[in-house]
Amino acid sequence: MTPETPSPITMPLPSALAAVESEIARACRDARRDRASVTLIAVSKTFDADAITPVIAAGQRVFGENRVQEAKAKWPGLISAYPGIALHLIGPLQSNKAKEAVALFDAIHSIDRPSICEALAKEIVSQKRQLELFVQINTGEEPQKAGVAPGEADAFIANCREKYGLAISGLMCIPPVNDAPAPHFALTAKIAARNGLKNLSMGMSADFAVAIQFGATHVRVGSAIFGKR
Known part of the structure; x- marks a missing residue:
């Protein structure tokens, strides 16, 4: 967020x-x-229904969660009460949670290994x-982080499709x-382009404006909307 953007901690959620x-x-x-080319995903992980409801009431309809079980506990009632909610899984997915994830979520952003591909398929x-499916790229090749290494991305995407x-x-x-985020966004966009993929889930509260400059179609914003966890 830019310096002139007010801090969400001192503001009502709407x-x-x-x-x-x-x-x-x-x-x-x-x-x-076009503003319509970017989908805002309000990341509501760790926040309960009472915190989420004012954001829904303000017009937000796309939300992101990190864990299947947490989402399953709080979202069915909200989805029933508020039509048009789209729920995105942005955190790691375990194969044994694929059934619940497919039933609850409209998009999954964290496909990164064959066992997940098989379970989701x-x-x-x-x-x-029908779900929106994103392959997660580990652009920094960090061993502690999920995602496909950039050098293996083309083959993995081909397997997702063909196998x-x-x-x-x-x-x-x-x-x-x-790291500065721009090179990572640029690399992800380059991999997407050569694989004919139009959607880019890039950018969070601190860097979503930069991500938009590099073609992000989905930005995942949590603390800038809900405040600190």
């Missing part, structure tokens, strides 16, 4: 959401992009659901915390 929306619009103008067919029949719609990345 005002914080409006500030983020304003910053996204400004970044889109700077990049000569089976459940998507079984449940007759498992997954309709991959885009790529996701999380740059190393101490």
